[in-house]
């Protein structure tokens with residue numbers, strides 16, 4: 001938390017929120033994330049695992065409802081305050097911060113409508129939940145579709161010859177869902193509810209999708225095994241299968257007419273949030289490296305007294321600061337406009353995750369051999385950062401999407 005915040009307008013309340021979140025990240029998240037990192041994916045989610053201790057403590061503080069408006073029982077935070085807290089949580093653990101954020105997605109998505117049933121069945125119970133028995137996820141990636149599901153507006157997005165792996169068909173007052181979502185769904189195997197993105201009209205390709213908020217403890221839903229992966233091992237992930245799953249029509253938040261626009265709004269929030277979280281991770285790696293070079297002696301002097309170490313530190317610090325500036329700005333702007341400029345969120349995600357990876361990589365380098373040892377936090381930060389460059393859209397594909405938006409929207413005429 002010992003960094004200079006360039007925002008001179010931060011209120012006392014903003015600073016207090018940041019401080020409280022940092023304390024939680026330091027005292028609760030860091031030690032639990034370290035334990036979870038060394039467990040199997042099954043152990044991570046087993047009853048009695050410290051993962052649940054983290055979730056219960058976070059829910060008790062209301063951190064599960066950061067994104068939800070107060071009128072529904074959420075934390076009543078400005079979008080700037082949301083970024084302040086999320087940066088601290090990701091400083092504690094990127095994977096656990098993601099688990100908490102995705103858990104709110106069904107309620108967050110549902111809060112974009114005023115549908116009474118969704119308010120009563122999903123949003124309010126989620127906000128009131130304190131024992132982490134209500135867990136959400138957002139399920140968009142499919143076995144045969146990753147990147148192509150995240151580029152609304154791109155020509156392939158409306159290609160009818162690209163069939164989806166998960167389809168919802170209207171049936172009277174219900175929809176019937178069949179198919180599957182990929183093993184990458186965060187909180188996939190533990191979620192009780194999902195914000196489900198799936199195809200309704202195949203003639204429109206991915207653009208013919210719908211966004212649903214649904215319970216998962218209903219007939220026909222099955223879960224896969226928890227995924228074993230390199231980084232963010234404290235984040236549960238896994239497949240969700242749908243076999244003739246019947247959900248009422250009120251679960252549909254956006255149908256085919258609004259799907260592309262709704263996805264763009266959602267991605268404007270998620271990708272800039274990824275930038276905010278990456279800032280927390282990058283800052284954690286920078287701080288570890290800074291502390292280390294102040295106490296490690298090499299060549300007759302402390303590492304910090306070598307000039308190349310000083311320039312490396314400067315470039316690491318620059319990346320942390322630049323990541324914060326673009327991520328905060330993009331998130332706050334896009335949360336407070338009805339026509340988000342997604343390209344700025346894309347910069348936040350692509351720059352932020354790349355910066356976090358480079359800073360974590362430099363931190364490992366500065367630690368020398370120790371940087372490869374599990375004794376030191378930077379080893380985990382490096383692996384967590386690597387995963388983030390694919391998470392929520394591979395950076396290469398998001399850059400293609402951003403470039404396509406440049407061509408369509410610039411120079412701006414408004």
Ligand SMILES: Cc1cc2nc3c(=O)[nH]c(=O)nc-3n(C[C@H](O)[C@H](O)[C@H](O)COP(=O)(O)OP(=O)(O)OC[C@H]3O[C@@H](n4cnc5c(N)ncnc54)[C@H](O)[C@@H]3O)c2cc1C
Pocket residue numbers: 102137138139140141142145146147148150184185186187232387388390391392393394395396397400
């Ligand atoms: C830690 C983590 C958490 C995640 N959480 C979730 C979640 O909560 N919910 C969810 O639904 N999904 C989640 N995902 C999935 C994630 O969104 C996808 O992994 C991502 O969109 C990439 O899809 P893919 O893995 O299928 O890769 P692919 O799309 O198969 O891409 C493979 C490679 O090909 C490149 N490529 C693909 N298309 C093109 C193209 N048109 N032009 C050029 N290159 C291309 C990509 O850049 C990439 O390098 C998560 C992933 C990770 C790693």
